[in-house]
Each structure stands twice: as C-alpha cells, then as structure tokens.
Amino acid sequence: MVAPEIQGIQAHPVQATIKHVVANNQEHRRFTIDVQVDERTLHETYLPPFEAAIREGGVAAAMASFNRVNGTYASEHAGLLTGVLRDELGFRGWVMSDYDATWSTAGAANAGLDQEQPAARFWGPRLAGAVTGGEVHPATLDEMVRRMLRPMIGLGLVERPVEIGPVRAEAHAQTAREIAEQGIVLLKNTDDLLPLGPEVRSIAVIGPEADNVSAAGGGSGFVRALHEVSPLDGIRRRAGAGVRVVHAPGTDPLSAASLLPGPPAIPSAYLSPPAGEGTGLRAEYWSNPRFEGEPLLTRTDPQVAVNLGFFNIPVFNAISPSLPATPTELNGRISVRWSGTLAADATGTHRLSLTSLGSASLSLDGVSILRIPGDGLDGPPVDHDAFPPVPPLVPAEGPRIETVEVELVAGVSRAIEVEYAADSSEQNDQIGAQLRLGWDPPSGSVPPLVRDAAALAADCDVAVVVAPTYESEMMDRPGLDLPNQQDLLIRQVAAANPRTVVVLMSGGPVATAPWDASVPALLEAWYAGQEQGDAIARVLFGDVNPSARLPLTFPEDELHSPIDSPEQYPGVDGVVRYAEGIFVGYRGYDERGIEPRFAFGHGLSYSSFAYDGLELRAQSIDERPSFDPNAAVIEVSFELTNTGQRAGTEVAQVYLGPLPAEVATPRRTLAGWARVALAPGERRRASVAVPRRSLEWWDVAAGGWSLARGPIEVMVGASSRDIRLSGRTTV
Numbered sequence: 001m002v003a004p005e006i007q008g009i010q011a012h013p014v015q016a017t018i019k020h021v022v023a024n025n026q027e028h029r030r031f032t033i034d035v036q037v038d039e040r041t042l043h044e045t046y047l048p049p050f051e052a053a054i055r056e057g058g059v060a061a062a063m064a065s066f067n068r069v070n071g072t073y074a075s076e077h078a079g080l081l082t083g084v085l086r087d088e089l090g091f092r093g094w095v096m097s098d099y100d101a102t103w104s105t106a107g108a109a110n111a112g113l114d115q116e117q118p119a120a121r122f123w124g125p126r127l128a129g130a131v132t133g134g135e136v137h138p139a140t141l142d143e144m145v146r147r148m149l150r151p152m153i154g155l156g157l158v159e160r161p162v163e164i165g166p167v168r169a170e171a172h173a174q175t176a177r178e179i180a181e182q183g184i185v186l187l188k189n190t191d192d193l194l195p196l197g198p199e200v201r202s203i204a205v206i207g208p209e210a211d212n213v214s215a216a217g218g219g220s221g222f223v224r225a226l227h228e229v230s231p232l233d234g235i236r237r238r239a240g241a242g243v244r245v246v247h248a249p250g251t252d253p254l255s256a257a258s259l260l261p262g263p264p265a266i267p268s269a270y271l272s273p274p275a276g277e278g279t280g281l282r283a284e285y286w287s288n289p290r291f292e293g294e295p296l297l298t299r300t301d302p303q304v305a306v307n308l309g310f311f312n313i314p315v316f317n318a319i320s321p322s323l324p325a326t327p328t329e330l331n332g333r334i335s336v337r338w339s340g341t342l343a344a345d346a347t348g349t350h351r352l353s354l355t356s357l358g359s360a361s362l363s364l365d366g367v368s369i370l371r372i373p374g375d376g377l378d379g380p381p382v383d384h385d386a387f388p389p390v391p392p393l394v395p396a397e398g399p400r401i402e403t404v405e406v407e408l409v410a411g412v413s414r415a416i417e418v419e420y421a422a423d424s425s426e427q428n429d430q431i432g433a434q435l436r437l438g439w440d441p442p443s444g445s446v447p448p449l450v451r452d453a454a455a456l457a458a459d460c461d462v463a464v465v466v467a468p469t470y471e472s473e474m475m476d477r478p479g480l481d482l483p484n485q486q487d488l489l490i491r492q493v494a495a496a497n498p499r500t501v502v503v504l505m506s507g508g509p510v511a512t513a514p515w516d517a518s519v520p521a522l523l524e525a526w527y528a529g530q531e532q533g534d535a536i537a538r539v540l541f542g543d544v545n546p547s548a549r550l551p552l553t554f555p556e557d558e559l560h561s562p563i564d565s566p567e568q569y570p571g572v573d574g575v576v577r578y579a580e581g582i583f584v585g586y587r588g589y590d591e592r593g594i595e596p597r598f599a600f601g602h603g604l605s606y607s608s609f610a611y612d613g614l615e616l617r618a619q620s621i622d623e624r625p626s627f628d629p630n631a632a633v634i635e636v637s638f639e640l641t642n643t644g645q646r647a648g649t650e651v652a653q654v655y656l657g658p659l660p661a662e663v664a665t666p667r668r669t670l671a672g673w674a675r676v677a678l679a680p681g682e683r684r685r686a687s688v689a690v691p692r693r694s695l696e697w698w699d700v701a702a703g704g705w706s707l708a709r710g711p712i713e714v715m716v717g718a719s720s721r722d723i724r725l726s727g728r729t730t731v
Contacts, residue, residue, distance in 0.1 A: 002049050006057030013155035014162060018053045020065030020098060021080060022046055023578075027476045028398070028570040031101070034068040037578040040663070043698040044582050051089050051629075060093045060151035064113065066101045073103045081112030094147040106135035114144040169226050173531055176225075180528040180535035186546040186604040187512075187554075190520035193499060195542025195606060196462060202244040204457045205232045206493055207466035207503075208251045208484060209320055215505035216527045218256065218311060218318035218472030225530030231466045231503065234533025238541050246460065250453035250493070251484040252302055253320035256311035258470040258483035262355035262401040263438035265484070266342070268302035269448040272413070273340045281340040281416070285326075289333045289358070289423040299324060304338050304418050309432025310474045318472065332429040338418040338437070344408040348442035352406055357399035357434035358422045365415050370404045374423040399434045430474075450489050458496040464540065465490050469506040476570075480511035480558055487514050494518040503536055509554045513597055524550070542606060547649035547675070549603035549719065553586050553596045560595075562588025586720045587666035601670070601719035607648030609678070611724035613639035613685070616714055618729045629696070629705075632689035634671075638716050638725055640686050642678035649677045654688045655720065657713030660731075661697050661706070668720055669694065690714075695731060707731075 002018070009016040023035040023046050037046070053059045062085060064075040074080060075097040085091040094114040102108050102116045105126045116123040130136040152158060186194070196203075209215050213228040236245040252268050268279040275282075280302040284295040302323070309331050311317060319325075342364070344350060352370065354360045359374030408414065422433040457463035467486045471477055481487055494500040494515065501521040504510050505528065516522055523546070528535055538544045555561040562584065563569050567577045583591040586600035617635040636654050653673045659665040671694040674686040692707065699706040711730050717723035 002053045003056035006053055006059045010058070010060060010155055012162070013157055013160065015060035015093075015151055015155065015157075016057070017061040017063050017096070018050060018059050019063035021050060021062050021074060021085065021095070022065060023069050024065035024067055024074075026569060026571075026576065027474055029574065030474075031066045032068065032574060033571055034071055034575045035578065036070060036575055038581065039700045040698045041578055041581045045584055047084065047089075048693075050085070054085070054089045054091045056630075059091075060155065062091065062093065062095045063117075064095055064097050064101065066098055073101070075102050075113050076104050076108040076111045078111035086112065092147070093151050094144070106130045109136045109140055109144070114147050167226065173227065176529050177531035177535050177538075180525070180531050181538055181544045183526055183528065183548050184535060184539050184544075184546055185524040185548045185550055185602075186522075186539075186606075187524055187550075187598050187602065188516065188519070188522040189604055189606075192606075193462075193521040194501065194540060196540055197542075200239075200243065200461045202246070202460040202462075203235060203239060204453075204460040204463040204493075204497070205235055205245060205247045205466065206250045206453045206457060206463060206489070207231070207468070208249045208253050208322075208486075209468050209505075210249075210464075210466035211247055212321050213530065213532055214254070214318060214320045215466075215468035215532065216318045216529075217507050218470070219316050220473055222316055222318050222472075223529075228530045229533035231464075231533045231536050234535070234537035235464065235540065237534070238537035238543070244460070246456055248449070248453040248456045249322075250449055250465070250489040251447070251486055252449070253322040254468060254470045254483055255305065255319045255323055256307035256317070256470060256472060256475075257303075257305035257434075257436055259311075259472065259475045259477060260305075260307055260355045260399060260434060260436045261478040262399075262436060263351070263353045263403070263440050265303040265305040265436050266352075266439050267447040267449065267485070270343055270345070271303070271340055271416075272343070273300050276341075281338040281418075284337045285330050286335045287329055287332075289335050289421040291335045291337065291419075291421075296329060297327060301338065304435065304437035306336070306433045306435050307475075308334075308422075308434075309428070310430045311472060312432065316472070318470065331432045333422045333427055334433055335419070335421040335423075336433065336435070337420075338416075340416060341413040342408075342416040343411060343413040344441065344445070345410050345448075346442045346445040347408065347410045349405050350408045350442065351403050351440040353401060353403040353436075353438040353440075354418075355399050355401050355434070355436040355438060356420065357431070358420060358424045358427060360418065360420045360435055362404070362437065363415075363417045364406065366417075369406065370402055372400050372402050374421060375425055446488070446492060447485065450485070450492050453489060454492040454496040457493045457500065460497065461499065463493050463497040463500045465493055465500060465502045466536075467502055467504050467510075469504075469508075469510065471507040477508070480509055480555070481514075482510060487511075490515045491518065501540065503540075505532070509552060511557050511597075512554065513556050516597075542646075545606045545646055545648040546603065547605060547651060549601045549651050549653070550598060551600070553589055553600045554598035555589075556595070556597050562592055562594065583666060587669065590667045590720070596721070599719045599721035601651075601653050601717075602722070603651065603719070605644070605648045605650070607642055607644030607646045607650075607678075607680070609648070609650040609652075609718070610641040610643050611638055611652065611716060611718075612641075613637075614714075614716060614725040614727050616727050616729040618731050629693035630691045633692050633695055633731060634690040634712075634714065634729060635687060636672070636690060636714055636716065637685055637687040639683060640674075640676050640678060641683040642680055645680055647677070647679050649675060650718070651675050652686055652688075653717055653719065654690060655715040655717065655723070656690065656694055657715065659695060659697065659708035660710030660712065661708040663697055665697060665708075668715065670720070 285297040362370040
C-alpha cells in the first residue's frame, strides 16, 4: 500500500514523509526504549515497507523514530540514516526527527539527520557553533540543504507552489465509503444470520459510540472529517421507514482513560453528585497540584476517569463527543476533587481501586480507605529548556494500581470522595493527569445501562452491538479486552436476543473468546472513517458482500501469542528484545503451534468458493534481473469457482513453505494474493506471481540478500490456516 499512497500524495505535488525509521513498534517508554533487533530480522521484517516507499514510491522525506535501535537513538544512528536508508536503499530525500527526538548536535548531523523538529533544542545556534567549531564539516551542512531542495525541485514545488482548492466532498465521500466497505471483515456468521433480510422489522443498535463517529485513533492519525455518518444513522437510513431502529448506549462513553490499566471505572449509574440530581460526581479542578485557590473548573463528571496532557490536545483527542470537554489549561500538573455518593446494586464485597500517576486518596463516609503517595510532591516539573536536556517527555513506567475490599449494601448510599494531584516528577503538559476509580463488584452485578440495553435487545428482532476500543499514540492499550465492560454488555445482550451481531471498531486485535460463542455473527469494521455508518449498514443488509481479510492475528488472549515475555514487551530495564526474530505475527503462531482465535488472512463471505486446478511454473534464475526484488520467480495459477448464490469476491492467498536455505525460515510465508470477483456459478483461473524477495533471506555474513534454490512447497488458501491447494516446484 505504501508506494501508491506516496505516489498519490506527491502527484499534487506535496512531499510525503515515511515514519518512523525504524522499529518504533510500541508506545511504552517510546522516547527512550532501546530496541534490540538482529540484522536479519530488521531487513526481512521491519525495513521492507521503507524499501518499497523509497524504491517504488520515490518518497521525498523520512522521519526518524524516538526510540533507540541497538543502543543508539534513531535520530543519530548513522547505520540506519546513512548506511541503510541512503547507501543500501538509495534514499535521495531528507530526514527529520520526530518532535523532541533529537539527542545530539554534531552526532545527529554527521549521522545523516537533516532537520530537527520542532525547535532548536540541539540545533539552531548549537549546530552553527558545531560547524564553526569544526565538529560538523560545512560540506555536511551543504548536503543537508541539498537533500531538502532536491525533492522540492524534483516534484515541481518551485514552479508550482501548493495551492488550496475546493474538495470534491461528494465524490471523496463515496470513495471513503467504498474503501470502508472493502475493509470490513466478516469473522463469523453462524446459520447465515447475515445479511439481514426483509423479515427484520426491528433492530436494537447498542453501544456507547454507536450514535457518533468517535471510533477513531487518537494522536497524529486523528482526523476530523467534512461530514460523518454514525453506525446508528447508517443503519436507520438503510433499514428504511418500515423498520423500527432504536438505540441504547449500554455503557458509559469512551475516553483516553480507557488506556489506563486496572479494573474498569465505576459506572456513572452508581454515582450521584452532592445535590443528588443525575449521575456522576461533582468534580473540582485546580490548575496547580496543591488544591490552591478557586477551582478553574467545576462540573459533574460521569466517572472518575481522566487521562489528560497529550490526549487532551484538540488535534489529537478522539474523546467521545458525549463527554464534556476539558480545558487545555488542565493538561499539566493539576489537582482534582470528586465528591458525592456511591450506591451499589448488590450486597457483598466490592474491590475498589485507584489507578493513578501522581498522588491519590479515596474516602468513604469521611474515612480514608486507600491512598497512593506521589513521588514528586511539590517538586519542579520537567524542564524542557535544560541543557543537556532531560528526556523531553519523561517515559512513565505507568500508573500505580492499589485496591481495597469494602462491604457495600445494595441501595445504601455511601459518601465518597476522591482527591488527586498530578504531582509525579514524570508529569508535565504532555504526560498529564492519569486517574481512574475502578471496581470489581460481586458476581452477578449488572450495571443499569447494560440491563437497559439487554431489555431493548429482547424487544427487537435483531440486536447490533457496536463495540469500539480507544487507541492512540503515546500509550498502548492495557490489554485485548474491550473497555468499559463492553464484554459484559455483549454477553447480556446476546443472552437476551440470540440474534445478536457484534461490530468491532478497533485498531488492532480484540479478545473475543469471553463472548463470541454466544454471538452468531461478528464483524471487524476497524476505524472506518467518515462513512463508517453507511459502510457497516451496507454490509449488514447485504448490499455489499464482505471480502476483506485479517491483516493480523486475533489470539485467544494475551497469554497465547508469540510475544509471551516481558523482555519482548514492554521491555526490562529500558530494553525490549525482539527475541522472536522473523517469527512475528502468524509466522510465530505457526512456529510455536499456537492456535489463534481468528487467523491471519481469515475472512468470510456471503458466498462460498471452491479451489482446484493448481499449476506451478518456476522461472529460471538466469531469466530474471537480480537487482529487482519484485521480479517473478514462480507463476502460480488455479481455478476459483463461486459455489454460492450471491456475487462475491474471493481473496485467494499464496503461501510458501520453509525455504531451502541455510537458515531457519517460517513454515508458511505470504507471497501474494489474487482478489477475484465472481458471479454465482462463475469459474475463473486466477494467477499470482511470486516475487523474488519471497525466496530471499538476509545473509548477515555477506551483508546482502541470498536466493534460496531448490524444492519449495506452494500453498493456496482462504487464510493462513485454511489451505485448499498445495504443490511443489523447484527453483
């Protein structure tokens, strides 16, 4: 995808930038984490998209990552910026750092960095001084300028400066919808519940964000569209006037507080402000960590759940529009007091919890029952202007989680107060207030919003649960479970209505094992953009026959994946080791014999397809230009037949078995695929050209690619775990 994306951007002409170079694969300690990765894994797994961007896309610019790679910060890593990008891959553009990701002056300049973002922490006057002082040769500075001018001139930006023109909103909206439709994966469809037919006269659309389009990634990828269609609006519009479509949120809305670890937040229905009207607690916010002066803000918060700083910057903030906005003046070292009453709906032992970065305390009926001390009370915040500078955004190890067990009686209100100060030495205007008041209630406790949603589902022909995650840069998801007790919501809705469809809206895998056995139909819609509602509706009603496949693996849970040690994630003592090597993703599941919940490449259709007639033809090595990694080495052809009653598209995937090489290779490696549209009963021969690079491995000793020669197994299937045809050929 990267090459045509770049070509599309630069055709305007606007310079495209690839980020991040390289191995920037986690947010935890992203500013300082040291990624230990071997040369073979780096070249075979993490560099191919950059190679395609450079050699096929002709990309103008690149951005170095925050992290260290094998002990050296990426922004001053000569082996990456000069040795790999320029000398090996032929990159002719310029390299910038990410924001505050530069760590030296002469070191970064001599390594191949061309621009420091966003300001002159290390460069500016210091770079000028390094040139006059002889640490950086003037020719190096000339080359930096040359590398920045080259793509400007080459793309025609000098003759044709960028102009802002009208956006063809309607045409672009149709394209956005079509892309979203093609990306929705049908994971499960027991007894052909989908597509929904004319017999459906009532639909319960359930989910905390089903009535808006806040299911989107936060951070630099966050986008505000020209117009937006929510899942509820899309389903209501497609169902028509003759179908009753009703909505219930089921849980409280999502925010960046969903990224905090620990028990889920106490639902708003169990909390009341001091006045006793409505739900939630009264919140008083001070713009200092000492509760001094008059509060800057007083309001009712539905839950005690905040994650401010970076996540509260408007251009990065994917918070639910159902939640109140928080002034950016509260992004730094603040203090907050929440007060009101707590009334549980079950009698028994409740485990209350505080997840906190900074100091926090919890009181019931005026008695302190839980306290987390801060580590930097009254200490100074991080000084961004210090030199040599401290880490620009000091990477927190994460908030602390403390719990206490209390006995609560159903229906009996208890006075509750939470005090919090963002006074950790790690906190500043980027790593801001992080606090959640959570609980684990006794078994059988079902929040009122969940009960209401289940009752609504029971009263309808079909229930559609739209279940989103909240994901963003700066902080990884704490686990694979859905936030805000959506797992419980799905189980309760499915128990109330056996005709329940779940639509996941996430940026990565979700743990479905706790509930998918009770759900007959399951879709993964991802973050589907401005037209998500119409796209989802058109798939649900069969206007679009789903054809997408999973580009990743859904594991059973966090314990059943190739990443199973803290050394691999999140790292130990500031170092993360890619010990799995090339056996990442589905290749790791195969290597270790781990059964996934939903396999890489999996995706169902409202049609069915048969495979036969496999033919393989290996080309002579001497017939191919050795410098072209995309040159075909094996031609794979086979017959596809639509054996269903609907027109549909099959994505047939070609995998190679272990290579006849001097090193260990995966048991199964994706080498190509064919996307074939077929009418009912139609039969067509498909072909896939296996590129040379699929049979190459990085020879560390030789410092280059080696081609495997000999017998090779070729497999064709509907997923990495659904192989339909296989054969052998010799290269």
